[in-house]
Amino acid sequence: MKLPLHNKLFSISLIFLFSLLALFAIFQFQREKLYRTNLLISQLSSINYQLADFINDNYYSPDSQIIKNEIKKIYDNDHIRVTIINNSGKVVFDTESNQVDTFQNHLKRPEIVELDNIERKNAKIDNKLLRNSTYSIRFSSTTRKDYFYVATKFPDVIIRSALPYESDAINLLKTDNSFIYFIIILSIIGLITIWRFSRRIKLNINNLQLFISNVKKSENLDNKLVFPQNELGEISAELIALCKDLIQTKEQLNLEKQKFNYHLQAETEGVAIFSEDLNCIMSNLKFVELANYVLDKVITNPNEIFISNQKDMIVNAFNNNLSSWIIESNNKIIQTKLLKFKDNSFELILNDITKREKIKRFKREITDNLSHELKTPLCSIQGYLESIINRPNISEEQKKNFVNKAFEQSQRMTNLLNDISKITRIDQAKDYFEIEKINVFDMLEKCIDVSKQQITEKNIKIQLDIDENLEIKANEELFLSIFSNLISNSLAYAGEDFIIGISCQIVENNYINFIYYDTGKGVEEKHLNRLFERFYRVDKGRTQKIGGTGLGLAIVNNAVKFHKGNIAARTHESGGLEFVFGWKN
DSSP: OOOOHHHHHHHHHHHHHHHHHHHHHHHHHHHHHHHHHHHHHHHHHHHHHHHHHHHHHSOOOTTOHHHHHHHHHHOOOTTOEEEEEETTSOEEEETTOSOGGGSOOOTTSHHHHGGGGHHHHTTTOOOHHHHTEEEEEEEETTTTEEEEEEEEEOSSEEEEEEEETTTHHHHHHOOOTHHHHHHHHHHHHHHHHHHHHHHHHHHHHHHHHHHHHHHHHTOOOOOOOOOOSSHHHHHHHHHHHHHHHHHHHHHHHHHHHHHHHHHHHHOSSEEEEEOTTSOEEEEOHHHHHHHHHHHTSOOSSGGGGGGSTTHHHHHHHHHTTOOEEEEEETTEEEEEEEEEOTTSOEEEEEEEOHHHHHHHHHHHHHHHHHHHHHHHHHHHHHHHHHHHHHOTTSOHHHHHHHHHHHHHHHHHHHHHHHHHHHHHHHHHOGGGSOOEEEEHHHHHHHHHHHTHHHHHHTTOEEEEEOOTTOEEEEOHHHHHHHHHHHHHHHHHHSOSSOEEEEEEEEOGGGEEEEEEEEOSSOOOGGGGGGTTSTTOOSSHHHHHHHTOOSOHHHHHHHHHHHTTOEEEEEEOTTSSEEEEEEEEO
16 A cells, blocks of 8 residues: 555654664763763772872882771772782782782783773873773672773882672663653654644645546636645645646637637538648548548548558648649549648648639630620621621612511520520529419410410420419429420420420429420430530531520529429430429429
């Protein structure tokens, strides 16, 4: 189990404190012991010096009672033992025995041996009593006891004082343990201080942990967390304030990113942002959709564009700062743009300009076709008028003929301009046409009445398979244009002695289905898909002879699409031409 930081600090501080106090106790104990030892040495050495002075001033006998009495005066203790040794090591006096002749030579005794090195060993000691004396604690073979010996060397003799190492010497060497109480008090104070310090750290850590927990759970971060009034508390409070600022900044960035992503997905262009190593950072669905056309295969990941034949083109554009190029694939025209950023990341934009380009091409074709269509009648009119002006001698009959032909060409131009105007209004002014309820049968009767003379002349029969009470929602003008142009087309190109059939039914989901056909000459299969193109003619020579504008079926197509319907041309079972169209009522 992981130990919390404040417990670690408390434990380490506690170990350090007790180690320090233990070292201090040991040091103090040794210091006290040394002091007591030196004190005892000084006392016994003092006896040696006083006795040496007494010996120098008085004649004495080695077993003289006088020395014993003097010792009694100097140190009133019955247990003290004094030995006098000459320089050769022979014992000449001992308070514990009168048979000193039987004593062994004492030069090998430890305290005596040390006297030879005393000057070098104790040279730095100022106290004379300590400097000129040595000591040892050992067992005495004479008295069969342990003694604390202190020996002092004088010019003629060596005097050695000793106390039994049982009671007297031990009591004198016994240390003063009052410092232990001082250490205990220090320990208690240190313990309390460490506990308070670790508790403050614990409070800071708990508050920080609570804050981090709230951040992870996305809970309220406005809770007032109380920190101790110290540097650690100030740092913790500043860290939390910084963290709150970062969180707010992150939330704002996420919000901006979300807004940008919504905007990106709403774009009609395909947009993808790539890193320097060609990994997609962000893209919209439109990019993947258009990339499918560019690559001519289905992809789901924008990165797949770099494992295709387009990679070299993109890399080349990146390296050569090429900003835009066109890709044509699968009947689509895709404009590709590349925006390079400072960090070598880049944005790739795919824009489907197929419709725009088709409109451009269409307008160019319309302009060319219109110029051609207008040029023919204008040239004719100009020619007829020039003939009348430049040939004043022509007959009135010829003049009348030229004027009639010029009028016919001007009428053709008028029809052409009217048809162009109608197509333009359907394309660009759809609000101009209102939807209303109309009777289908009545509208068809109007269309037939307009062309009744031609129908009769060409021996054409009309068959209507329509309920006389059928009403639908449509624009009356456009509805009439649809059937007027279909009938005109049949009258112009189907020949004579044929049938025109018109039927109308409401099928599933309230869908209106019309079928228009004629049993005339019909059209080759290869022309069927292009019949609704503007200015498209199956037989150009025949059309110019008849005087058609080439826009009739284009008007029909646009009028059906205005009603959100569809129209198709096919060959009728009789060999004639059939149109199927409709829209939702």
